[in-house]
Every structure is written in structure tokens, then in C-alpha cells.
Amino acid sequence: MRSFSVRSQIILLIAVVLLAPITGIGLYYYHSITSKLEVMDRGATDESAASVEGMLTILSSHVMDVTVTNSHWGDYRTAMLTHDLEWITDNVAGAVDIIPNLDFTVSADYDGNVVLQSGDVADFMVPNISKLGIVQKAKADGDFSGLLVTNKGIAFIAASKITDEENKLSSPGVLIFGRLLNADALSGIASTVGVDVSFYSKLGDTGWIDSDKTGVKEAAAAEKLYDDQMKSNSPGHPIIASLNQADHPYSVKMLSVTDYAGKPIGVLSVARELRVSSEVASGLSKLSLQAGAAALILIAIIGFFIERRIITPLKRIHAYLKQVAEGRLSAQAPAGELKRRDEIGFITGTLQTTVSDLHGIVKGIETTSTSASGTAAVLSGETEETRAGIGQIVDHMHMLTEGAEAQLVGAASGTKAMSGIADGIQQIFERTISVTHSATESTGFAEDGRTSINNAVVQMNHASGSVQQVVNDMQKLEKHSESIVEIAEWIGKIASQTNILALNANIEASRAGEHGKGFAVVADEVRKLAMQAGEAASQVQEQVTTIREQIEVTVAHIEQGHIEVSEGTQLVQTAEHSFSRIADSITSMNVMLQEVAAATEEMTAGSQEMAAMVEQTETVSRNAAQLTKEVSRIAEARAASVNRITSVMSELNEQIQELGSSVTRYS
Template structure:
């Protein structure tokens, strides 16, 4: 079945037998191609719509997908790693900074405790003095005032002294500190004396925070029973804290629960007060913060500082500069920016690499395939791409070979179309000539039939005349003369019919030659079908090899892990293209198989037509032999009738013999009339067949023109 544009479908079996006899295998395949071409037109509009959709969704092009993939595979992991590394480094720096600040805070506590310990040396020297012990025992206040109480004016950094009895009563004092005048205001000191002989610590006084050094009064050997305790006190000032700052290289500030702050910085009171309540309730409380102040990064710690009994007395601030951490943090920030820039440059370079090595060739191939879809076979493959040893090079070589094969096929189809048109024209002329000859044969055979009918009628009439011979010899002679004339005319008609039959035999020979030529053309076209099948097989092999290579690329990409996902996407696209090529090859192979099947049908039809033509030729030869027999019989009749005319006067004597002769002549004339009718019927059938041949050849010529017009859609070397 073939699809005819605008006329639905048809089959070669729907054509007349003469037309199927005239079509050779090559003409048959060409007709199949043009009809199939119109039945399955190239859908260039669908391809253009696909290109337009690709243009509208450009954001999802392969180039953008690769860039996004590189960002996902490289950018995100590197960003996560960098962020993790950055946060880890910053956390480590913060930990180091916190530990350093805590160490500075601990050192500050030790240095402040050292203030008290420095007082203990003076306190022990005076408390472990036998004369002093005796003065306490004897209540010699004058001696105590002259030798001990003068310590606040003699010993540096001793601001007050107090000699206190074991019951807490102040024996004598200097410095006038209310808490150490009259009655000791800190019973905790007496409690601690039950455990320790000497100790130091902070207390809160009306005049501010004081550092105390406390020791029991005894002799130098510490054998005498203690009878009192000696207290030396110092009020820490900014100078003392400045010394600690110089030692620690850190700012120091103290804020007691009751009283004003004291320190080397004046802007931390609000910070200290914010944590004072928490520090009073938790002796282990520590607060750390890191901040930039006036362009300087500080690590600050707020912690409680204890009184002489170990209970929180207030809070201590230690602020140490962290320039090293600041510099390291800045270096990490710079390094992060450099790594980010290098990563961005790497993504750009990889994107450019994929653009030049993969995307550009694919876009080039897509443009060539688009031109082929619209019938333009003038596209050329870039030689540099064809020389590549990778999958792109394999696709380029395969596409180049496919273009060459398509060009060859289109050129052969054009040549075949011209041959079909020429053969159809010659067959049409031969059919017209044969039809005209057949028309003349019909007319002549009809005339012969009429003459045979008249001959039969005359013979019958002669028989009746012989029976009525007694009625008149004259009538017999007249009838004999008319019969002789009719016989001569019949002889002429038989001779003309014989000549026309000879012409018919020659026309049948021409028809046989045309059928043989058509058979050769179809055979050559079948050979081209075999070539197309080989080409399709080669395309299928190439597509299978491309599919295997894409599968291998997927395997290698899977082995590469995260770094091979981009190649896996490219390999998937290549595998998809190979699948499409293999599918197209399968469709072409199916088309070629249908062409081969129809070619076999055409060969069978041609062979059958040749057999029928041979049978027709044999029938015409038999008709020619019959005409020859009629011609000889008519000649004999004419001679006999002349003899009858010559011996008509002897009819009376030989009437019985003449009657028999006339009856025989009537029988022969009747048989001649019957055979003439058969020849007329055969000739009319031949005339009808030749008209069908002429009409079929006209249809074949139109189909050849349609094929020629359909092939013009293909452009080869810039020409249509």
C-alpha cells in the first residue's frame, strides 16, 4: 500500500495489468519511495517547534546544567568544607582566646592574693616577736604603739594595723578603720584562726576593699601560746592594679558588692554590675566575651573574687588584648576569599572547557541535523572534530558518513526518477500506437464478419436455388456472380486482417521488450535497496558502539565518585543520542524491508504480466493462422464460384453435385463467421487493455513528476 498525497492510499494491484507489466522493479521502488515520502513527510515544523521550545527554556540548556552541576559538585562541597574549616578555626581561636583569658583571670586572682601574701611577711615578723607577745600579756599599749602600730607609717603599702584579742576585742589599732576599732567586725577571721595560724584575704570596709594579713601573736620559736592576733591591712589602689596590669598585660577591675569599682578601666562598671548578682550566688561563675573596642580586640572575663573566708565579695574584670587572634582571623578571612576566587575561577575554566570540548560540537551537530531535517544536505562537519579520538569524533565521523550516503541516495533517486519518466513516456507512445492499430483491426474484423454473414446467406440461398433449379438457370447464374464478388471481397478483407494481425504481433513484441526493460530497472532498484540496508546496518553498529562507549563512560564516572557526576551527565546525553540514532536506523531498516517485499510483489506481477503477454501473442498467432485459413478458403471459394459461373449452363446436369458443394460452402462460411466474431471479441479486449495501459502510464508519469518534485526538497552542494 502507498500513500498518495491528496488521494489516500493505493496498491500496485489496483493498477491495470498492462500498467503492472510496464513497471519494472526500479520504477516500482521509485514509485514506492515517492509515495512513502508523501506518506511519511519530514516533520520540519515539529523540529522547528522543538528548537523554539529549547530557545524559550534556555535556562535549562546543557551549558547551564553543567555550570550548575560544577557549582553543586565543586562549589557547595568546597563552600561547606571552607565554612566548616573556617568555623572550626574560629572556634579553636575562640577556645584558645577563652583559655588565655581564663588563664589571665586566674593569674590576676593569684596576683591579687599575692598582695595579701606580701603583707604576711611583715605580719609574721611582728607577730612572732617575744617582746610583742610580752607587751600583749602585760597590756603595754605604749610599747605596742611605738613598735607595732607605727608599721603603717614605716612599712610601705601598710595602711592600717590592729592588735586584737582572741575574743575579738581590739587591743590597739592604727589607721582608724571602723571595722578594726573597738570590736572586730569580722568573726569569720576568728573562726579561720582556729584552723590556720596565718592567712590573708579581702574584706569590705567602710573605706573600701582592704587586703588583710593575719597572724597569731607568739614568740620567735612559736612555742609561746598565742594570746592575740595581729592584722596588717592595705587598701588596693589603681597603682597596685596597674602593677598587675603591667605584669599580665591585661586590664583589671574590681567591683565589690557594696562600694565603688576600682580598676585600670573605667568603662566596665556596667558589665561588672550585670554579672554581680550571678557571681554572688555562684563562686565558680565565669563569664567570657570577645569584642572589638576602639579598633582593639579584647578577651574579657568576669569572675567572682572571694573574701577572706572564701565567699564571693564582688566581681573581678580581666580584659586582655587578643591581637594575635585578630590577625589570624583576618588571615583566615583573606584565605577564604582567595579560595573562593580560585574556586570560582576553576568553575569558569571547567565551564569553558565543557563549552569548547562538548557543547560547541553538540550544537554544531544539532545545526547540521536540523538542516538535514529540512532537506538541506549541504552541511559540513568540522575536520578538527572529525579527527578527535573521543566519542565526539566518533559521532562526527558517523554523521559525516551519513550525510555522504544521503547525498548518494538522493542523487540515485533523482536519476531513477528521470529514467522512470522517460520509460513511462515511451510506454505511453507505444500504447497509443497499439490502441490505434487495435481500433483499425476491430473495424476490419467487423467488416469481415459482415462479409462472412453475407457469404453464409448467399450459400443458403444458392442451396435453395439449386433445389429450385427448375425455376431458372438465370437466377443461379446471377447468384453465382454475386457470390464470386463477395468471395473476392472476403479475400481482400482476409488479406487486410492478416496484415493487421502481423502489426499486432509486432506491437506485442514491443510490449514484451518494455516489460523486460522494466524488470531490469526494478532489479537495479532492488540492488540500491540492498545498499541502503548495508548503510542502515552500519549506522546501527555505530549507534550500538556509541551506546557501549556511553555506558563505559557512565561506569568510569561512577568510579570517579562525586568528581565524575558531570561526565556521567554528558555520557547519558551521548547515550541518549546513540539510542535515537539506533531507533532511526531501525525505522529505515523496516522501511527497506517493506521496499524489498513490495519489490518481490512487483517482480511477481511483472512475471505474470509477461506470461499473459506471451499467451496473448500465442492467441494472436493462432488468429493469424485462422485468418490464413480463411483467406485460402475464400480464395478457393472465389475460384469455385468462377467455375460455377463458367459451367452454369451445365448446372442442370450436375445439380446434385452443386447442391453438395453449396452446402459445404455454407458450412465453411458459417465457421468463418464464428471465428471472425471470436477475433473481434479478442481485438476489442486488447483495445480496452491498451486504453487501461495508456491511463496507467499517464498515472505513472504523474507519480514520477511528484517524486521528482518531492526530491527537490533536498539540497546537495548548494543545489536542489
């Protein structure tokens, strides 16, 4: 197998322990920082794009403010109504020359007819601009601003209804102000936000508009985004890309741009130079290279130090140990390493001391082996005699063990018989105790039954009294019902007399003629009432009669129940006397069972004492047998030990002779 030196192992270990972690940590932090920088750059690019959009909105709002200021003018409204073109030219159309960054103006009525325009934009140099949709949107939605494609390119426009200063009077038309989106406008936005801004559109006379005129970043991607959105006629999703241009890294975001009606008209490109992240990445790369070079130099220095201070001394110590292995124990350790006061010096001194001590031990072993050889021969002879004596002891102990085992078998049989007798007496005693407990419980149950029967007698006496009271109450109720019948008969008689009086009154009313008609009606009502009262009295009498019959039946049933309750009371009292006699009999039987239990307990105690004595005898026999076996086992073990000692002494004698021959090598 090919050897691998300690020096190489240590250098490799240092490289793994030192260089690998430094490299790993450096790569980790490099990728971590660059990833965070990319996220920060993407976020900064998004913010820059949002700022550019905000600046475009501000430009549009500026145009809107100027438009509203001029459209809300009472004199302007009057001029539109009277078609005073001279006034409009001097005060509104002339704003192109007065207001900065204003490129054209248009005054039009709600039919789209252009009253006056300035700025020479071909799209407004026509009699009617209805096809542009600006007037219609202003009329429907009010003031608005946005982008518009013109023959001169993309323009910020603002449309506002022409009215008075307080916006109360009717509007005769719309005022349109516009500013072209050119390189100057983008340059102002770019300088304010700190980015490069470009705009691309194929509509009108536009193409690429760049703020710094140094070249558009990611032009191909922007043009593809423009083509896709124009095909779908809807704004595309924003695109973010990274690129290097003229050794400068950029982060570019491309956004879709729509006109005032929401239709896509172009692409806005916002490019942000990544100066900080580029410098940080370059610095990290240089730092990584410097750290790697420093680590390699450090490893080289450590390797040189290890070679000089560790590897070379170890080689000299190895040569010294090789001499010791060859048997030259009188050899001396390297003097230079013995003078050192570090771990190498301590190890060398310890080796020197160990080898010197080993040399003395070898000399002593040589002397001892000669005398030990004669002693081992004498000891072997004595051991052989000891083995013969121990063999005779073992034979005698075997005979003694057989006698002890026979005695143990007899004692065990006696113990088993006495244990069976004691168990039988114990079972009789336990069953007697169980019967005694059952008799005691039966006495308690008999007492409880007698108490329950006494309580039942009391309750039945109470029930008998209650039944008698109910019979009396029902009899009183029957008497009251007779009174009700009499009252109902009187009511029937009164109703009959009232009916007769009503008939008589009716007859008299008939005789009286016309004067008695009213009285006849009253008499007829009285007769009806008397008949109803008679019928009610009859019904009451029938109901009372029915109730009386039910009361009589109930009274008969209750009296029969009273008789049965009386008979049950007598039966319960008879059962109470029977339970008393049962309780007395159980008590007497319990006394006799307790006497039997006492006698059985005495027999159990006697049998247990006898069983204990037999068991003690068995224990003594068992212990004697065990001791005899133990002595026999010990004697056999000693005999085996003597045999092993004899064998070992033979081997020891041979080893002493071999040791003597081996030590001769180091003498």
C-alpha cells in the first residue's frame, strides 16, 4: 500500500479545515449579497418606473390645469357664442407663444366643428374633428386629459368645457390644449428621476424617442412588446430585463402606454444604471481572490513550520525506535529532541526513560527465569500428590450425599401427609366460619324483614283508616247529590209554572189586539226561557242521578278494598310472628356454630404445630443434603483446580525456558 506522509495529511487537513470553509462562506455571502442586490435593483427599477409614470401624470395634469384656467372664462364663452375669432386668436390661440411647452390649441363646438386652432397640427387643421372622439368624450364625461396620436407624434392633451368662471352657465364648446411628447419632455423626466427614459410607437411620426440619445436599452424586447399589444389591442404585461451596454450594467422595465380612451399606443422604457450593485459585486470578487491568496500563503507558512518543527524531529525519533525494535536497548535518543521543552521533547525523554527501564527489566527477567524453572519442576511433583488425596475425599463425599438424599425423601413424605391433614382441618374451620357469618347475616335479614312487616302493618292500618274516611266522604257526597236532585225538580216545576203563565200572557195579549203585540213577544220569550230552564233542570237531574249511581258503585268497591286491607293486615301480622320464630332459631344455630368453630380452630392449631415440626425436620434434612452436595462439589472443583494447576505448571515451565532464550537476544 502506498504511504501518505504526515506532512501531506496535515497540509490537506489545513486546506480542508481553513480554505474550504472560507471559500464556502465567501461563495455563500457573495451569492446572498448579489441576490439581495438584484432584488433591491428590481425594486428600485419598479419605483423608478412608477416615478416616471407619475411625472408623465404631472405633465398631463399641468396641461389640464392650464386648459381649465382658460376654458372657465366668461369672455371666452361669449366669444364662442358670437364667433369672435379675433378675441379667441388674441387671448386663447396665442397661448402657444405665451405658455411654455404648449404646442397647439383647438376651440371646437359640440358638433366637432373647429372654430379656431393654432400649432399647425394636421389632425386639427380640418373643419371637423368628430372622428377623434375628443369632443364627444368631453361632452359626456366632462374635463379629461390623456395621450393622443397625432401626425407629429404622441401628445399630452387636455379637454375642458368652455364656461364662465363659476362653471354655472351652459357650455358652447370645448377647449383643447396639447403638448407633444418629445425628447425634451423625456429628458426633463429622466433628469428628475435619475434614469434613462425612452418611448416607442409606430403611430404617427414617432418611432423611438430617447431622453439621453445614447442608445435605447433592450430596444428589441420593447418593440416585441409593442407588436404583441397592438395585435391583441390590449396593454401587455410589464417586462423587466438586465443587460450590459458599454461595460455598464442596466436594469430596464418596459411598460405599455395607452391613449385617453385606453387603447395601446406605445411602450415606455425606463433604464436604470446599476452602479452600486456593480461596484459591490466587483469588490466582492476582488475580496474573494485576495482572501484565497492569503489562505494559500498561510497554508504554505504553516506547512514550512510543520516540516521544520514536527516532521523532521519525528523522523529522527522513528530511527531511534527502529534501533530499539532491533534489540539495541543501549541505543541513545536524539540529543536535539531531548533538549526541547515542548511535546516533542517530552515524548523523546519519556521514550529514553522507558527504553532504559526496559533494558533493566530484561536483565532481571533473564535472572528470574533460571531460578523459576527449577521451582516449577518441584511444584509440579507436589501438585500431583495433592490431586490423588483430593480424589479419595471426593469418593467418600459421594457416599455421604446418597444417604442424606434418602433421609430427605422420607422427611418430605411426612411433611406432605401432615400438610394434607392441616389443610383439611383448615377447610373445615373456614367453612364453619362461613356458615356462622351466613347465619349472622340471616339473623339480620330476619330482623330487617320483621321490621319491614311491622312498618307494613302500620301503613296498612293507616290505609284502612284512609279508606274508611273516603267511604264517609263518598256517603256525604251522595247526600249532597240528593239535595241537587230536589233542587233540579223544583227548578223544573218553576219552569212548568212559568210556561203556563207565559201561555196565559200570550192569550191575554191576543185578546188585547194591537196593544198587546209587544206583550205577546215578551210572553213568548219568557215561555222559551221557561222551556230551556225545564230542559236544563232535567239534564241536571239525569247527570246527578248518574253521579249517584257511580258514587254507590265506588263506595261498594272501597268497602270491599277496606275488607281486603283488613285481611292483609292480619296476614302480615301472622308473617311477623313467623319471622320472629325464624330469627330465634337462627340465633340458636349461630351459637352452636360458633362453638364448633372454636373446637375446629383448636384442632387447626395443633395440626399446624405438628406440620411445622415435620417441616422443620425436612428442612434440616434438606440443608444437610445440600451441604453434603456442596462439600462434594467443592472437593471436585479443587480436584479440577489441581489438574489445571498441574497443566499450567507444565506450560509455565515451557514458557520460562522460552523466555530465557528470548531475553538472551536483548542481553
